[in-house]
Amino acid sequence: MEIKKKRWKNRLLSLVSILMLLGGVYVLYNVFSPMMTQPNPDNNSTTKLLAETPEESIKENRLYIPKIDINLPYAKGGAGVMERGAWWRSPNSGNPKDGGNFVLSAHRFIMGLTPQQTQRKSPFYNINRLEIGDNIIIDYHKQRYEYKITEVFSVRPEDVKIEKRTEEPRLTLYSCTLGGADDGREVIIAEPVKKSEPKQKSAS
Structure with a gap:
């Protein structure tokens, strides 16, 4: 009888250990799931949505970053x-139409119950992958604006200068570092890309 009890306890402990191990693996996978995504910048859900939503059919204000x-x-x-x-x-610092400093921020990392929730709640997780020259698209008041990244840097949490109005039109994106809100902010600065003027037909 005593031997059976020991066997039952050993099996229970083994089962609990396995469940804890699996739970730990799942938590790690959940935490790092946003990092594991490697989207193709030329063919992903963002590029498809842009292709399916021409400027004349814009219905809401929206941010697009094809690379990530x-x-x-x-x-x-x-x-x-x-x-x-x-x-x-x-908003008083600027907007795409009137110029100034158009500032957007989003969560860097919020863990959800599933990897899908974690990715959805952490849209700026991969902001560190952005580089100078990458494109950002903004839909604003049924108009589409294109920007090109010109600066990538970090600031301290108390540095609010990044939100100040600027003389030149620009887009500022920022989010917490992966060290958390008290560690600092990762900042992306982008300048508007001038739309090319339509070519006029020469008189024949």
């Missing part, structure tokens, strides 16, 4: 806006 497969709405308001997309910070 980001496409999400943005809006004014408080931090709660970031549960649904990006937060338009300091």
Whole structure:
């Protein structure tokens, strides 16, 4: 009888150990799932959505970053806006139409119950993959604006200069570093790409 009890306890301990190990593996996979995505910048959900949504059919304000497969709405308001997309910070600092500093921020990392939730809640997780020269697209008031990244840098959490209005039109994206909100901010600066003027037909 005593031997059977020991066997039962050993089996139970083994089962608990296996479950804990599997749980740990799942948590690690969940945490690192946004990092594991390697989207093709020429063929992903963002590039497809852009192709399917020409400028004349724009219905909402939206941010697109093809290189890291980001496409999400943005809006004014408080931090709660970031549960649904990006937060338009300091609207008085500027916008794509009138110039100035158009500032958007979004969550870097929020863990969900599943890897899919984690990826959805952490849209700016891979912001560190962006480089000078990469393109960013903004839909604003039914108009489409293209930007090209010109600067990539980090600042301290208390540095609010990145939200100040600027003389020249620009787009500023930022999010926390992976060290957390108290560690600092990763910042992306992009300048508008001038639309080419339509060629006029020469008189024959």
